[in-house]
Amino acid sequence: MKRPGEEAGLAAILLAASLVLAAITPFQVTGGEIWGIGSATLPIALALAIALLAAWLLVDALRNPRPAEGPRQRAWPVLVMTVGLAVYIAALPWLGFYLSTVLLVGGLARLFGEGRILIILVLALAVPAVLLVFFERFMIIFLPAAAWN
Amino acid sequence: MELILPAIGEVMQPINLAVMTIGLIIGMAIGAIPGLNVPLAVAISLPITFHLAPLAGIAMLVGIYKGGTYGGSISAILINVPGTPAAGATALDGYALTQQGHASKALRVALYSSFTGGLISDLSLIMFAIPVAMLALKIGPAENFALGILALTLIGVLSEGNMVKGLIAGAFGILLSTVGLDPLNGETRLTFGLLDLSGGFQFISLIIGVFAIAEAFALAHATAGRLVASVGQRVSAAGKGMSAADWRLCLPVMLRAAPVGVFIGAVPGLGSAISAFINYGIARNFSREPEKFGKGSLEGVAAAESGNNAVCGSTFIPLLTLGIPGDTITAIMLGAFMVHGLIPGPALFTANADFVAAFFVAMLVSSILMLAIGRLGLPLFVQAVRIPNKVLFPIVVALCMTGVYASSSSYFDLYVMLGFGLLGYGMKRFGFPVAPLLIGFILGPIVEVGLRQSLIISRGSLEIFVTRPIALICLLLAAMVVTWVAIRQNRGIKS
Numbered sequence: 030m031k032r033p034g035e036e037a038g039l040a041a042i043l044l045a046a047s048l049v050l051a052a053i054t055p056f057q058v059t060g061g062e063i064w065g066i067g068s069a070t071l072p073i074a075l076a077l078a079i080a081l082l083a084a085w086l087l088v089d090a091l092r093n094p095r096p097a098e099g100p101r102q103r104a105w106p107v108l109v110m111t112v113g114l115a116v117y118i119a120a121l122p123w124l125g126f127y128l129s130t131v132l133l134v135g136g137l138a139r140l141f142g143e144g145r146i147l148i149i150l151v152l153a154l155a156v157p158a159v160l161l162v163f164f165e166r167f168m169i170i171f172l173p174a175a176a177w178n
Numbered sequence: 179m180e181l182i183l184p185a186i187g188e189v190m191q192p193i194n195l196a197v198m199t200i201g202l203i204i205g206m207a208i209g210a211i212p213g214l215n216v217p218l219a220v221a222i223s224l225p226i227t228f229h230l231a232p233l234a235g236i237a238m239l240v241g242i243y244k245g246g247t248y249g250g251s252i253s254a255i256l257i258n259v260p261g262t263p264a265a266g267a268t269a270l271d272g273y274a275l276t277q278q279g280h281a282s283k284a285l286r287v288a289l290y291s292s293f294t295g296g297l298i299s300d301l302s303l304i305m306f307a308i309p310v311a312m313l314a315l316k317i318g319p320a321e322n323f324a325l326g327i328l329a330l331t332l333i334g335v336l337s338e339g340n341m342v343k344g345l346i347a348g349a350f351g352i353l354l355s356t357v358g359l360d361p362l363n364g365e366t367r368l369t370f371g372l373l374d375l376s377g378g379f380q381f382i383s384l385i386i387g388v389f390a391i392a393e394a395f396a397l398a399h400a401t402a403g404r405l406v407a408s409v410g411q412r413v414s415a416a417g418k419g420m421s422a423a424d425w426r427l428c429l430p431v432m433l434r435a436a437p438v439g440v441f442i443g444a445v446p447g448l449g450s451a452i453s454a455f456i457n458y459g460i461a462r463n464f465s466r467e468p469e470k471f472g473k474g475s476l477e478g479v480a481a482a483e484s485g486n487n488a489v490c491g492s493t494f495i496p497l498l499t500l501g502i503p504g505d506t507i508t509a510i511m512l513g514a515f516m517v518h519g520l521i522p523g524p525a526l527f528t529a530n531a532d533f534v535a536a537f538f539v540a541m542l543v544s545s546i547l548m549l550a551i552g553r554l555g556l557p558l559f560v561q562a563v564r565i566p567n568k569v570l571f572p573i574v575v576a577l578c579m580t581g582v583y584a585s586s587s588s589y590f591d592l593y594v595m596l597g598f599g600l601l602g603y604g605m606k607r608f609g610f611p612v613a614p615l616l617i618g619f620i621l622g623p624i625v626e627v628g629l630r631q632s633l634i635i636s637r638g639s640l641e642i643f644v645t646r647p648i649a650l651i652c653l654l655l656a657a658m659v660v661t662w663v664a665i666r667q668n669r670g671i672k673s
Contacts, residue, residue: 058368089342133575138572143568148569169222
């Protein structure tokens with residue numbers, strides 16, 4: 030659902046980011062060159078190629094602005110989900126796999142539109158339990174334990 | 179022939195059929211779960227095989243390998259979660275078919291293509307093991323570079339109609355593959371001081387992110403706009419089975435993808451993911467309906483699945499003929515052979531000819547069993563699409579998080595997956611194709627290492643790429659593909 034100017038804005042960001050990357054890559058790479066090619070050669074070449082293509086995209090977007098393809102949608106669910114998943118990952122070493130995943134599954138079910146509390150509860154309690162048993166008992170892969178264990 | 183008949187009798191013993199069946203079921207289950215890869219399943223099962231007879235033990239591991247390679251496609255098609263890296267190519271069209279109500283048809287195409295690719299690979303192992311191994315041995319750094327360049331031209335093929343965005347995605351994929359330790363001198367690059375980045379980005383984090391997590395973001399977005407159906411996908415009556423027209427469309431694709439997969443499998447260090455994506459690109463190039471690719475093409479599913487399963491048999495070619503394991507799975511299998519007193523290499527064919535014959539038969543029988551088990555399981559697998567999205571996706575996200583954590587025990591990889599999820603969501607929103615990103619990520623290291631090693635060997639001379647016949651042929655083919663794509667693109671713009 031692109032808006033007029035969104036594509037040009039994206040192209041401008043891509044152009045700037047790739048030029049910055051090309052400029053800082055020599056400082057991010059250690060080691061010298063052998064026969065004219067070193068560790069930095071490919072990343073710099075690729076960053077410059079992306080910059081060139083982004084410039085092309087920018088010119089095209091400015092010359093031929095495209096109309097919006099649909100009504101503007103709210104971005105908050107994506108933001109909520111991103112923050113929720115980041116918090117989940119951060120909570121794993123503290124709350125442990127089971128408790129964190131109970132909260133994750135319950136929260137996601139609600140976010141995706143499930144309104145029945147019983148369904149949310151069953152999902153939130155059963156899914157992490159099944160995953161825990163499968164991975165730890167059958168695959169012998171240990172999942173994060175709570176900090177108090 | 180005097181060895182084959184007793185071998186058939188040996189393989190058809192109930193215990194051997196039973197362990198192969200168990201291996202296939204375990205493999206399919208593991209293959210369908212993201213993060214749990216086939217090498218892990220083979221490694222975990224290895225101690226069990228110590229208590230079995232050599233043929234039964236090896237047959238069980240072969241079952242896990244084949245089942246796992248096929249199993250990745252089930253979750254890729256049904257819930258957009260590629261269980262294995264190779265299934266990423268299957269998800270490109272498989273999930274779109276599911277969204278159109280054709281899940282059952284997509285699963286059938288995946289199963290029959292996997293069987294066809296696997297069977298052709300097994301027959302190649304049996305009939306052409308020695309010549310294929312000799313050809314594979316001729317593949318050095320220069321040939322790897324040229325093959326990589328030829329494969330990278332597929333980015334252009336997959337970007338037709340959206341060339342600039344496709345090329346950006348492809349270049350970005352290669353750029354992502356350069357993060358971490360330099361493969362030649364071991365120096366760090368683009369890690370920004372983060373120790374966690376020294377190992378580079380894991381492919382499993384990338385594919386789960388750009389497919390499953392991106393899909394969850396799209397679902398969350400659609401839910402807010404009330405655009406999402408309150409119930410799960412329906413399986414349309416027309417989408418249940420493969421029609422004669424579907425077979426006419428897919429069979430040539432399966433048969434064309436299998437030899438490419440056989441060759442890729444025989445070359446040490448390449449593998450099924452590369453085969454799947456290369457065959458996907460080739461299929462699009464030869465298709466009469468290239469515009470359908472990425473939007474629900476049966477040919478796309480057939481090419482990816484036939485291609486990745488065609489690797490299974492041929493990976494054993496360098497192992498059995500030369501004693502060289504070409505990938506992680508065959509390295510573990512080498513251990514299994516040795517535990518049972520079998521030393522892979524030329525001597526195996528004379529000292530243990532009866533075992534080699536039985537192994538060949540077991541490979542063929544396991545392909546047939548995979549077809550039977552997959553076909554019996556189809557009605558069960560397809561039920562997953564009836565689960566409403568609001569119930570299914572919390573499970574999918576939890577499974578992805580758990581699977582990626584299990585694959586590396588790293589919290590950092592979970593953040594990486596989340597980042598790739600946002601990247602995939604953004605790419606979808608702004609019309610960037612995902613396939614070039616994945617192809618670039620897979621092929622980047624092959625091209626870079628091939629180029630730099632070649633220049634070291636030739637002391638900086640580019641002549642190495644024209645004096646070696648295979649490299650020269652690949653580079654000429656690459657030039658032809660680029661010219662072909664440019665002409666097609668030009669025609670498309672004019673029309």
